[in-house]
Structures are given as structure tokens and as C-alpha cells.
Amino acid sequence: MGQIETVLQRFQTNTRDNLLPILQEIQQETGFLSEEAIIKVSGYLKIPTSKIYAVATFYDQFRFTPRAKYRIKICSGTACHITGAENILSQLEKRLNIKAGETSKDAMVSLEISQCIGACGLAPVILVNDTFYAVVTAEKIDEIVDFVKGTSGN
Amino acid sequence: MIFNIEVNDKTIKAKKGDTILETLRKNGITVPTLCNMETFTPTGACRICVVEVEGRDDLVTSCSHPVEEWMKIKTHSPRVIRARRTIVELLLSSHPDDCLYCIRNGCCELQQLARELGIRERRLPVVKPLRKKDPSSASVVRDPAKCILCGRCVRICKDRIGISTLDFIGKGMETTIGPSFNNKLNVSNCINCGQCIMVCPTGALHEKDNISQVMEALQNPEKYVVVQISPTVSISLAEEFGSKAGKEMSGLLISTLRKMGFNRVFKTAFAADIMINQVAEELFQRLENGANLPMFSSDCPAFIKYMEEYHHDLLQNISLCKSPQQIMGSLIKHHYARQQKIKAENIFSVSLMPCTAKKFEAQREENTHKGISDIDTVLTTREVVRLINLFGLDMQQSVPELADSPFAIRSSSGKIIGTSGGVAEAVYRTLYYKLTGKNLVNFKIAPLRVNKNIREFHSKVGNHKIGFAAVNGLENARELINQVKAGRNDLQFIEVMVCPGGCINGGGQPITKNTEIAKARVKNMYDIDEKDSIKVSYKNPAVIDLFGKYTGKEKDSFLEKLTTTYQKRDVLL
Numbered sequence: 001m002g003q004i005e006t007v008l009q010r011f012q013t014n015t016r017d018n019l020l021p022i023l024q025e026i027q028q029e030t031g032f033l034s035e036e037a038i039i040k041v042s043g044y045l046k047i048p049t050s051k052i053y054a055v056a057t058f059y060d061q062f063r064f065t066p067r068a069k070y071r072i073k074i075c076s077g078t079a080c081h082i083t084g085a086e087n088i089l090s091q092l093e094k095r096l097n098i099k100a101g102e103t104s105k106d107a108m109v110s111l112e113i114s115q116c117i118g119a120c121g122l123a124p125v126i127l128v129n130d131t132f133y134a135v136v137t138a139e140k141i142d143e144i145v146d147f148v149k150g151t152s153g154n
Numbered sequence: 155m156i157f158n159i160e161v162n163d164k165t166i167k168a169k170k171g172d173t174i175l176e177t178l179r180k181n182g183i184t185v186p187t188l189c190n191m192e193t194f195t196p197t198g199a200c201r202i203c204v205v206e207v208e209g210r211d212d213l214v215t216s217c218s219h220p221v222e223e224w225m226k227i228k229t230h231s232p233r234v235i236r237a238r239r240t241i242v243e244l245l246l247s248s249h250p251d252d253c254l255y256c257i258r259n260g261c262c263e264l265q266q267l268a269r270e271l272g273i274r275e276r277r278l279p280v281v282k283p284l285r286k287k288d289p290s291s292a293s294v295v296r297d298p299a300k301c302i303l304c305g306r307c308v309r310i311c312k313d314r315i316g317i318s319t320l321d322f323i324g325k326g327m328e329t330t331i332g333p334s335f336n337n338k339l340n341v342s343n344c345i346n347c348g349q350c351i352m353v354c355p356t357g358a359l360h361e362k363d364n365i366s367q368v369m370e371a372l373q374n375p376e377k378y379v380v381v382q383i384s385p386t387v388s389i390s391l392a393e394e395f396g397s398k399a400g401k402e403m404s405g406l407l408i409s410t411l412r413k414m415g416f417n418r419v420f421k422t423a424f425a426a427d428i429m430i431n432q433v434a435e436e437l438f439q440r441l442e443n444g445a446n447l448p449m450f451s452s453d454c455p456a457f458i459k460y461m462e463e464y465h466h467d468l469l470q471n472i473s474l475c476k477s478p479q480q481i482m483g484s485l486i487k488h489h490y491a492r493q494q495k496i497k498a499e500n501i502f503s504v505s506l507m508p509c510t511a512k513k514f515e516a517q518r519e520e521n522t523h524k525g526i527s528d529i530d531t532v533l534t535t536r537e538v539v540r541l542i543n544l545f546g547l548d549m550q551q552s553v554p555e556l557a558d559s560p561f562a563i564r565s566s567s568g569k570i571i572g573t574s575g576g577v578a579e580a581v582y583r584t585l586y587y588k589l590t591g592k593n594l595v596n597f598k599i600a601p602l603r604v605n606k607n608i609r610e611f612h613s614k615v616g617n618h619k620i621g622f623a624a625v626n627g628l629e630n631a632r633e634l635i636n637q638v639k640a641g642r643n644d645l646q647f648i649e650v651m652v653c654p655g656g657c658i659n660g661g662g663q664p665i666t667k668n669t670e671i672a673k674a675r676v677k678n679m680y681d682i683d684e685k686d687s688i689k690v691s692y693k694n695p696a697v698i699d700l701f702g703k704y705t706g707k708e709k710d711s712f713l714e715k716l717t718t719t720y721q722k723r724d725v726l727l
Contacts, residue, residue: 035335039726048318048343049334049726057324064335 003029004040014045023056031067060115068103068110070148072096072128077116079123088124088136089113095145109148160226168223174216175203178229185229186238186267188355189304190217192669194313200304202241202267205229213237239271245302247278249356256300256357261665263355264302285330290338292517293346293362293510293661298330301358307331307350314654316629317460317727319344331358334726343463343725347456347628347652348510348534348661361510361662364531365541371502371530372415379502380490381416382482383407383557385423385564386508386572386657387535389675394539394664395549400674402682405554407538410547412555421557422505423564425482426571426580427691428700429453432475432716433577434584434691437647441589441618446470448621448638448645451577453477455515456652458720460628465635466722474717478571479505479512480521482561483528484715489700490560498526505532508572508660511652520718534662563696566686573676574626574656575602575609578649582611582622583690585647589615597689603680607654608634612644621645627654 007025011018019041026037033056042049056062074080074089089111093099096109103110119125122134128148133140155170161183168177173196178185188200198218205216208226213234228234245264253259285298305322308331312318319342323330333342351359371377383404392401408419437449452458452473461472476484483505487498505512509532515521516529533541542549556562567580579599586594601611602622607630611622621644625631631650638645653660658675688694704712 038334042727048321050318050321050342053334053336054321054323058322 004037008040008044016045016047019045019047019052019055020059023052023062027062032063032065034064060113063112065103066107068107070109070128071112072109072126072144072148073112073114073117074100075115075117075119075123075125075127076113077118077120077123079120080116080125083123085124088126088141091138091141092145095141096148157223159221159223162227162229168221168225170221172221174205174207174214174219174221174225174227177221178205178216178227183229185216186270187217188263188267188302189306191306191309191353192667194309197305200241200302202238204234204237206231206234235271238267239273242267242271242273243276243278246273246276248281248283249302250282250299257360257363258357262357281327283327288332288338289362290340291344291346291362292340292514294339294344294348294351295360295362296332296339297358297360298332299358300356301331302356303329303331304355305331306353306355307359310349310353314627314629315345315347315349315652316632317343317345317464320350337726341725343727345456345459345463345628345652346511346514346661349653351510351661352659352663352665361534361536362513363537364513364533365537365544367531368504368533368541369544371504374502376500377502378417378496378500379415379504380418380420380486381411381504381506382420382422382425382479382486382561383411384479384505384507384509384572384657385421385426385569385679386660386675387506387538389572389678390508390535390658390663391539391549393666393671395542397550398674399668399671400676400678402678403549405556406549406552408557409552409555410542410545410549413547413552414541414545416504418558420482420486420561421564421568422478422482422507423568423571424561424694424696425478425485426453426568427565427694427697428481428716429475429478430567430571430577430580430584430691431697432713433473434581434588436473436475437581437585438588441646447643448623448648449473451581451647451649452718453571453577454511454651454657455509455518456511457628457631457650459511459514459723460631460652462720462723463725463727465639468635468638469720469722471638472720474719476521476716476718477512477515478568479507479532480515480528480718481716483516483521485561485700487526487528488715489712493560503528503530505529506535506538507532508535508657508663509653510534510661512662535660536662536664539664560696560700563688563694565688565691565694566683567689567691568694569686570679570683572657573679574651575599575624575649576656576679577651578602578609578611578622578624578647580691581647581649582620584692585620586615587690587692589618593690597683610645618646619644620647622647622649624649624651626651626656628652 038052098104100111100113124136126133158165159168166181185203187203196218198215203216204213206228207214288296308320311320319333323332371379388404388407391403393399411419450472486503491498513532516532521528570576579602602609602624607627609624613620623645655672659672
């Protein structure tokens with residue numbers, strides 16, 4: 001049985017209110033929402049794929065391409081925005097040669113913009129996988145890029 | 155409960171439970187709307203219908219707010235007009251400025267609003283997100299750049315058609331409307347009914363325009379250009395050319411088409427009579443064998459695609475008879491071509507239909523033989539209107555003419571198939587004759603003419619208990635199909651028309667919000683039925699004559715050309 005079926009099996013009732021938890025768990029297990037996953041959820045919950053895609057694309061938390069090894073999230077909450085999140089993003093985009101929402105071709109690194117992650121006192125904040133980088137400066141960006149690129153072998 | 159409220163310093167009557175908008179409309183006060191759809195729950199999304207209510211700080215969306223006794227309303231105060239104007243300006247700021255080249259130029263709700271609100275300059279900077287056109291479907295073209303996100307297509311596709319092909323994708327500035335995974339329409343579950351076009355306020359959704367192919371064929375001296383007119387098209391043009399809505403324009407249309415250079419003009423209703431006879435015969439056989447009942451009608455191509463996608467376990471329950479368009483197409487390219495000694499490949503066969511799905515039907519594999527399509531091009535009623543205007547022809551100045559033989563005569567059964575219940579009624583008339591050998595005394599089957607989404611008629615004919623149902627609006631058909639799957643067995647024939655009201659309200663018809671027009675068309679169809687001398691398809695002399703030409707093996711091959719096949723379709727549901 002595939003990962004998606006395993007997730008679906010955990011939900012005993014196939015009612016609409018389970019849609020979001022199901023999508024969240026599938027993303028947890030497989031890293032993203034594939035077309036295949038959405039089609040299977042559609043069949044299970046009897047909701048048209050267009051509706052599921054509509055719901056999933058509404059939330060920033062869902063992604064539709066496979067996850068990279070290093071996922072850089074730039075917080076775009078008010079505090080981070082004011083303290084230069086946009087500048088950090090453009091620097092990272094330039095250094096990593098990918099745009100926000102994209103994944104590098106070797107699937108090593110991806111850039112995402114995230115909603116407020118609730119560490120406003122430490123703004124601007126970025127997240128690499130589960131590691132926080134607080135009060136990000138130009139040096140810290142260098143450090144992160146070196147780390148990511150270093151392990152990717154470039 | 156009726157009470158008084160004050161609107162624009164005058165007292166008007168209001169009914170408890172109505173929205174402010176309904177109250178205003180009943181009192182002849184016009185408030186513009188965009189996202190609002192009659193008979194749908196209001197959403198208050200576009201906010202163009204805002205009014206000022208005394209005592210309320212914010213403007214109120216009249217479409218979604220119930221009217222209350224204490225209300226003093228201003229519908230066109232400077233503040234209200236300023237708000238409406240800003241909304242339209244914002245919509246225009248992300249809308250392309252190509253009205254002159256737009257298919258909806260002159261009949262666009264956004265254009266009309268900009269005009270009515272007197273917007274004369276671009277005050278807000280242009281933000282044009284890059285959005286590509288999707289011309290992939292044979293029937294419906296999507297142009298998301300022109301979409302104003304009112305959501306009307308999303309709602310009709312979900313609530314009336316019931317398949318939810320279109321939905322919102324993303325959020326905020328990035329929002330678009332499209333099929334699952336933002337795929338192309340041709341690989342989606344879209345059944346091509348075109349009802350989304352009928353509710354689209356702008357040019358974001360429109361029919362695939364095939365006028366140029368027809369023009370080209372008319373200019374080509376080697377092409378023998380033949381056209382068939384659907385019985386619904388000729389009854390749906392009148393208001394576009396200054397006549398009363400619902401008036402039969404068949405004779406005028408025939409002479410107008412001849413002036414354009416069409417070599418032959420035929421009536422699809424002739425083929426409809428053939429279909430009715432064949433469907434009745436098929437039903438008669440199935441009643442004898444007791445197999446594959448209930449039988450579903452096969453003339454709605456949108457319904458066929460729906461069944462192929464969603465209910466392939468019931469495909470054997472659909473009549474195998476081709477639709478009238480395809481019967482006529484086959485007759486023209488095979489029978490007529492041979493009779494007139496014209497090569498089939500030199501014939502260009504055009505079909506005028508109230509329907510966008512017919513464009514898809516014409517392209518189906520089953521309807522092409524050795525690389526030659528039975529129908530080359532389908533024009534919707536809207537395209538017919540544009541074609542007539544393109545030629546600068548005045549319909550009113552024309553003298554009515556008759557269609558060309560041998561496909562010129564119809565019974566009134568062949569006419570009424572354009573409205574929901576019409577096919578069922580027509581088939582019943584012929585089936586009755588087949589079962590009893592007698593003609594029906596009263597041709598009018600009243601239960602199939604009531605203004606309901608699901609109509610049923612039960613009777614006893616000979617030894618048979620006969621149940622007929624006619625359903626319009628695909629969402630309602632789904633209900634009936636589920637009943638059949640659950641074991642309901644008192645129905646023998648089910649007519650399904652995907653569009654609400656049937657073909658008279660098809661996705662290719664002139665776009666209007668006036669619901670009276672469709673009613674006028676139905677009324678006139680039944681009036682024609684009342685007046686005509688031949689009311690049953692089996693008495694159509696031209697059909698009898700045609701069928702008399704074939705015997706033995708030739709007849710078998712002739713009859714085979716009147717049937718088609720269906721296949722399971724794997725699409726994203």
C-alpha cells in the first residue's frame with residue numbers, strides 16, 4: 001500500500017471536514033501534494049479535484065512540487081518585512097539562482113516565503129528546515145549559502 | 155409581511171425576507187450587479203451593488219442584505235457612486251484594454267458598467283498579470299486575462315451542471331479561475347455545455363469561433379457548401395434582428411443563408427424525425443427484451459461525455475442513435491453525395507446549433523470516416539448572428555424561402571426537441587404508435603411540459619407500463635441517475651438535456667439576462683406544434699421516402715450509419 005493510501009486509511013470517516021487534515025498528513029509523509037495524491041483524495045472524499053486544488057492553492061502551507069533537501073523559508077510577517085525580509089529574499093534569490101517558490105534543479109535547496117512564524121522579536125528571521133536564523137545579516141546569509149552550497153558539492 | 159421603507163427620500167413597499175436588491179428591483183430601481191445570479195445564494199463578493207443605509211457606517215451590499223423596516227436607503231448618493239466607480243476602476247486596472255478586439259465588445263457587463271459610471275480615464279496604474287489563453291477545447295475558449303473573478307462560471311458549473319470543472323486557484327492578486335491543476339480544458343472533465351459562457355460578464359469565456367472556416371469554404375469554388383439549421387436556432391434569432399423574441403425565423407434564415415452563398419440549406423429537424431423514429435424503435439425493442447432499461451436519450455453531446463466520464467457502467471443504457479446533427483451530417487456526406495454525384499471530400503458541411511458541445515461532437519472519432527468528418531464546422535447561434543451581420547444582410551428585408559429537398563420537411567415532433575421534455579414527448583408519440591398501431595388522440599403530453607427540472611409521465615400502453623422522464627440541468631440528472639443505480643425501475647425512457655431548460659437555453663445561444671426570452675421560445679415551439687398538420691415523426695413523408703430507397707443489405711448499412719458508439723473516458727474528475 002502506498003503512502004497516500006496509508007494516510008487515507010487513518011481517516012475513518014470520508015467527510016469533507018477531513019480534507020485539510022488529510023492534505024496536511026499527505027504533505028507530511030510525502031513532502032508535497034502530487035496530482036496523484038489529489039486525485040486519490042478526490043476519490044476518497046467524493047470532492048471534485050478542482051475543489052481540492054482550489055482549497056490547497058489557497059493555503060501557503062501546501063506545495064505542489066517535491067521538497068528540496070534544504071528548505072529556506074523567509075518570514076514575511078510585519079516585523080520581518082519592516083526589518084528587511086524583502087532584501088534578504090532578493091539576496092538569496094541572486095545567490096542561489098532560484099526565485100521564491102522554486103526548487104533548484106538538483107533538488108538541494110528551495111526558497112519559500114512564509115507567513116509570520118511568531119518570532120517577531122528576533123526579526124528578520126529565516127528558517128532552514130527546522131533551524132532558526134535570527135536577526136539575519138549579510139554575513140549570516142553568506143554563512144547559510146555557503147553551508148547549503150557546500151553540502152551540495154558546488 | 156409587507157412594510158414601508160424609504161429609498162431615495164421616497165416611500166416604497168418591501169417584503170420581509172427579501173434582500174434590499176430584490177426590493178429595489180421590484181420597485182423599478184436599478185442597482186448594478188456583477189457577481190449576483192438570480193436564483194443563487196448571494197455572495198456579496200464584488201460589492202458593486204453597495205447602497206448607503208442611514209445609521210450604518212459602512213456601505214451595505216444590497217444583494218446579500220435582508221431588507222428591514224427601519225431602513226432609509228440611498229442607492230445613488232455621491233458616496234455610493236464613488237465606491238462603485240472605484241470598484242470598476244480597480245477591475246479595469248488589471249483588465250486588458252482591448253475592447254475593440256474583444257468578442258464581447260458591445261455586450262460586456264464590465265464595459266457597460268464603465269460606461270454607465272462615466273469612467274473616462276485610467277486613474278489607477280495598470281497591473282496586468284500575464285495569463286495565457288486556453289484554446290485547447292473544441293467548444294470553450296478560456297481567456298483568464300479578461301477574468302474579473304466574479305465566480306459566476308464556478309457556481310453554475312458546480313450548482314447547475316454539477317461537475318465543477320472550474321474553480322478558483324490561488325489567492326490574492328494571483329487568483330485565477332481554471333480547471334484542476336490549472337490544466338487545459340481539453341484534458342479536464344469539462345463537458346463543453348458552455349453554460350459558463352452564458353454567465354460570464356466579460357470575454358474571459360467564449361465559444362471557439364469557427365466563422366473564418368465557413369468564410370473560407372464559401373470562397374472556395376471547389377467546395378460545395380451545405381448548411382443545416384437546428385430547429386432551435388431559427389427560433390432564437392428574432393430578438394437579435396428586431397423581431398419579437400421567440401418568433402420563428404426559419405424561412406428568413408434560409409433565404410439569408412442562400413444569399414451568403416451556401417449551396418444547399420437543410421433542416422436538422424428532418425434528421426430529428428429520423429432520430430425520434432429510431433429511438434422509439436430501439437426503445438420498443440428494449441421493452442420487448444426487457445434489457446438495458448431505462449434508456450437514456452443520446453442527442454445531448456454534453457450528457458454523452460458526462461456519462462462516458464462518470465457513469466460508464468450505464469453506457470449500454472444510452473440509445474445508440476446518433477444525434478440529429480450527426481444523422482444529417484452522415485446523410486449529407488454519404489447518401490446525398492452519392493445521389494448528387496459529388497465527392498464527399500468536396501462537400502463542406504456546416505451545422506448551425508444552439509450548442510457549444512456540438513462542436514466537440516462533430517470532432518468525435520466516431521463521426522469521422524477515412525479522414526472525412528461528417529460535419530466540418532459547427533456554428534453557434536451567436537456566430538450565426540455575427541455571420542449575418544458580417545455579410546451586412548437585413549433579415550427583415552428577406553423573403554422567406556423553403557429549405558432544399560430532400561431534407562426539407564419536418565414534423566412538429568422534430569421541432570419541439572429544442573426544449574426540455576420535447577424529445578420525450580416526440581418519442582412517446584411514435585412509441586405509442588409502435589405499441590398499439592394507433593395514433594395518439596391527444597398529442598399534447600402535459601406532464602412533460604410543466605416548468606420543472608425533472609418531469610415525469612407515467613401511462614399504460616397495451617401491456618406495457620411506460621414511464622418517461624425528462625430532466626434538464628445536469629445536476630438534476632445526476633439525482634435521477636443515482637435513483638436508477640439504486641434500483642428504481644418505473645422509468646423506461648429518460649431524456650437528459652444538460653442545459654437548464656434544454657437547448658433553447660443552450661450554451662451557444664445569444665447572451666442575455668432576460669429569462670422571458672427562453673420562455674417565449676418554448677411557447678412558440680409548442681404553438682408551432684399545435685398548428686402543424688404533421689405532428690408525429692413516423693408520418694414525415696420525406697423520411698418515409700428516404701427509408702423506402704433502401705432494401706436488404708443496403709438498408710442494413712444505411713441503418714448502421716445512423717448509430718454510434720460510446721467509450722469510457724479517463725479524465726480528472
